[in-house]
Amino acid sequence: MRDGFYIPGMMKRAWGAEMRILFEIDRICKKYDIPYFISEGTLLGAVREGNFIPWDDDIDIVMLRDSFSQFSKVVEDELPEGLKFSFGRDGLQNTSIYAGIGIFEMKFRKEILHEFCEFPYPAIVDIFVQDDLAKDAELENARHEILKMLCVMIQNLEQGKEEEKTAQKKLKAIEKLLPTHFTKEEKLLPQLYRVFHQICQKYNGEGEEVAILPYQLFHPEAKYPKAVFRGTETLLFCGNTFPVPKDYDIVLKGSFGDYRKVVKAGGDHVYPYYKKYEKKLRAILKDNWFFDYVFQEKDLERPRVENFREITMQFLDSFVLEEEELEKTFSERKYEAVLSALPSLQERAVMLGNAIEERKGEGTESVHCLESFCEALFQLHSSLTALLVYRDTAEGKENELEEKIEQSEKNLKQSTIVENSKEQLEGLRALLQNLRASLEKEIKRQVVFLSHSAKHFASIRPLIDALREREDTEVKLMPIPYFDRLGDGSLSEMHYEGENFPKEYPITDYRSYNFAAELPDCIVMNLSYDAFNSVWSVDPFFYSDKLKQYTNKLVYIPWFVTDEIDPQAEEDGKAFYNMRYYVTVPGIFHADYTIVQSEGMRKAYLEKISRFLEGKEDLEEKAGNTNRIQKEEALLTRKEVLEQMEKKILGAGSCLLGEKGGQGTKEVITIMKQILFEKE
Structure with missing residues (x-):
């Protein structure tokens, strides 16, 4: 860049x-x-x-x-x-x-x-x-005319637009102007080039x-x-x-x-020069050269991932709903129904406590809250049991004085038990509120930032700083390994830059972190290429199609910003062409959200994707690659895909733009918080 x-x-x-x-x-x-x-x-x-x-x-x-x-x-x-x-x-x-x-x-x-x-x-x-x-200008003009004639003949012969027999007739006119003779014993094209260069030296x-x-x-x-x-x-x-x-x-x-004055050379028709060799390269290397990404509808599929925090909160939410239902049932004096529901509720609370201890160890505040909750359930169970016993024995002859006195005493005691039970039941609500506060503090949202290069850290550093300040969020910075690719497409030596990141940021070792067990709430990646970069690759474990299996929110934040690109401007032709390397690649489609530097660049991304799906770009290369989807197939899903991509690509800004109004660090932090905390 x-x-x-x-x-x-x-x-x-x-x-x-x-x-x-x-x-x-x-x-x-x-x-x-x-x-x-x-x-x-x-x-x-x-x-x-x-x-x-x-x-x-x-x-x-x-x-x-x-x-x-x-x-x-x-x-x-x-x-x-x-x-x-x-x-x-x-x-x-x-x-x-x-x-x-x-x-x-x-x-x-x-x-x-x-x-x-x-x-x-x-x-x-x-x-x-x-x-x-x-x-002499006239002499030079005459030479120019002859050279132009030769250029046209050379071009026609090379492009197969003219046969040598036809061209031989035109040579007679040139021979009259030049002291040269074209022979039939030698191919015509080398003779034309030789004469061309001789005339240049005249x-x-x-x-x-x-x-x-x-x-x-x-x-x-x-x-x-x-x-x-x-x-x-x-x-x-x-x-x-x-x-x-x-x-x-x-x-x-x-x-x-x-x-x-810096002026970008416009147009992409001959840029880069080596694109004319791409078809031949694919033919030579066949399956070893696989760097032309082919969109498939499954790339937009999103598996549902439930991590420990979400499951824990689901347990808590179910406790809250059940407590509300118990209060309603109790108010209807259906004490047996309340009593019968308590063992199951207590059993699930114990199950949650055991799971938290297994994950977080003993002595956590949330487990203490669950123990208090279970004790309260036990006390409530005892009270309701006693209540039902008193109610069941409240029988006899009501017209006898001693029985009336005894019944009155039982009713008074029963009323007291009812009030106590009601207070105990209502107390569960406060205990669950305390449990929620403890869980949010101890089982935080986990956001994992993946970055292969220390020099790209600046693109995510302010975002990491902002999230580290939150008590309900656990931030992990994880440098990941990457490999150079050899000229034949194979991977070579591995690089790891973990030691090069700023020392004030704790590093999470990618080798010991268990994605399948942790299932972080959000993974932020800096790269979108996956396997489709012909020069280098991160470890395949960190390709976007793998990462989205471990989180419900996969976010791509480019490590770079470019000048604004207008797809219609000739000056931006090369820049728009190069978007194929970082836009029409798997990570953009797999990610749940892509945060780009501006609304203008968001439109450029969508236009690039639209042309990619429509098949306007590189049709010749596509025709030579049997693994690519046909143009007609791409058109069938284009509208639907674009509608989804419009929701997934956000033109919020970039941390690399600092405090630039409307598209800097502040805007990126705001949209990221919305993704994490509001877009549930």
């Missing part, structure tokens, strides 16, 4: 692989004293922040033609295993418009993957060549301005004084120094205008 832009882990690996290639280019050029310069977005990143522009996906360098010719003669002998030069030895296999050095295959040799940051796709550093422009050594001609054909303003590339200085880029044109200000202004 940089400059409000989410950078996928795979993009970071692409950068790492490209840097490894750049190091080799730099080494070779230094060895043979060959001038080159980092250029375009790479140069902009070096000047502006000494790093990649967050939304850039490649490395570009530029050479003047004479430097490139010298480089072409030596590079093949210098490159390490795994790297190739696209133009071949001496630059004679130039079957492309632009040159490049990189990994062009996808064979997944372990040593190559390890050397190049476990990046499974082709990784290439583009080499752009500057050629002289003709001083005025070298004569001009005062240079340009990357294949690009300048369609961007006439992209030209620079040749003198700009005759002086060199160095700038830091990703912690290393690389050569840049001495007058790089002229170059950057020509490419970007006011280059100090």
Whole structure:
């Protein structure tokens, strides 16, 4: 995450692989004293922040033609295993418009993957060549027309829109303009490329301005004084120094205008560059590459989980209801019914007390309250038994004086027992109120916060602080292990950062905490990927589909905030594309609530989900993956799913925004308390 832009882990690996290639280019050029310069977005990143522009996906360098010719003669002998030069030895296999050095295959040799940051796709550093422009504008215009003709023919042949036989007829017109001849003994495409590059060099050594001609054909303003590339200085880029044109200000202004102003490159049609290889990668690795999440209706299913606190409170609530019913029955003088209900009530109270002692140990206040409750039930039982005995013996002849006196005494005693029993019964209500207070203090709501990385702790820290202040809530902070993924999708070494969290926060060991026994009231997770992250993974036990089996409230709070994303704005095209990595993933659907940074981002989340379900995105890739649901099937559930997701995704804010009005820490704490204490 940089400059409000989410950078996928795979993009970071692409950068790492490209840097490894750049190091080799730099080494070779230094060895043979060959001038080159980092250029375009790479140069902009070096000047502006000494790093990649967050939304850039490649490395570009530029050479003047004479430097490139010298480089072409030596590079093949210098490159390490795994790297190739696209133009071949001496630059004679130039079957492309632009040159490049990189990994062009996808064979997944372990040593190559390890050397190049476990990046499974082709990784290439583009080499752009500057050629002289003709001083005469008419001559340059004529060259441009020929190059454009060649570009069209090359494109048509590569895309299968034109056969060689048809193209041969068009070549005659080109042959009339050029001192060249196309032969039928060689395939046409290599000849066209060769002629194209020959024409690019036609005025070298004569001009005062240079340009990357294949690009300048369609961007006439992209030209620079040749003198700009005759002086060199160095700038830091990703912690290393690389050569840049001495007058790089002229170059950057020509490419970007006011280059100090941050402007996100819009559109996602070619971003990231490696997405065009995704279908091929899936075909090669098959079941080993499973990182395309497929929504299923069962992901929204919510199993009911009853934890110890809830069961305890259910017991208490049943006691309260039964006590109220006993008072009503007693007022109707149905003393036998009251008496017969007391043993069962006492038995369940004893059962609850035993369960609490087993879980919390002896001597708890709640068990003491239950003991008092059971004693009161016993006293009430004794009183009612005596009452019934007096009532049953109250028979005789009422007209005899001695019997009248005796009956009067019995009635008085019976009346006293009734009053005592009534007071004892009403006293149960107060005992149950005390029991509730004790239970809420001793058997608290338990909230478990899961975080794999100490650097992401800031996104939940204020929330933890607020909940720790409550007497009725027990907060547990649980760092969890995570693994890197290798380039073939398999897991590698485990990482655990428990020691890196602030020392003032007690750590709960994930190895000793029994989720099945504890069944916390709420689990808060920082991650939503589950298995569907191709770069790393938390321990599979902590995937969201597993976690929701242990709690009734699974809450996802992203560890990051981005700039606001407008799905309709071209400038946000890449940012909206990257939402596929953290929105259309299992955790969002499994979570009972997702708390995002703003109402605007909530709408962006829902739009991303809508397009995902509708099948508007990546249809070509979906067609190549038999495990994906069909577009028609997705449409059947789209409306229903969106209605549920609208309730589950809350645009309350983020703790990372501090006290920002309307979407900061205060709002997150408020919505979290509502989830915990009001949304029962």
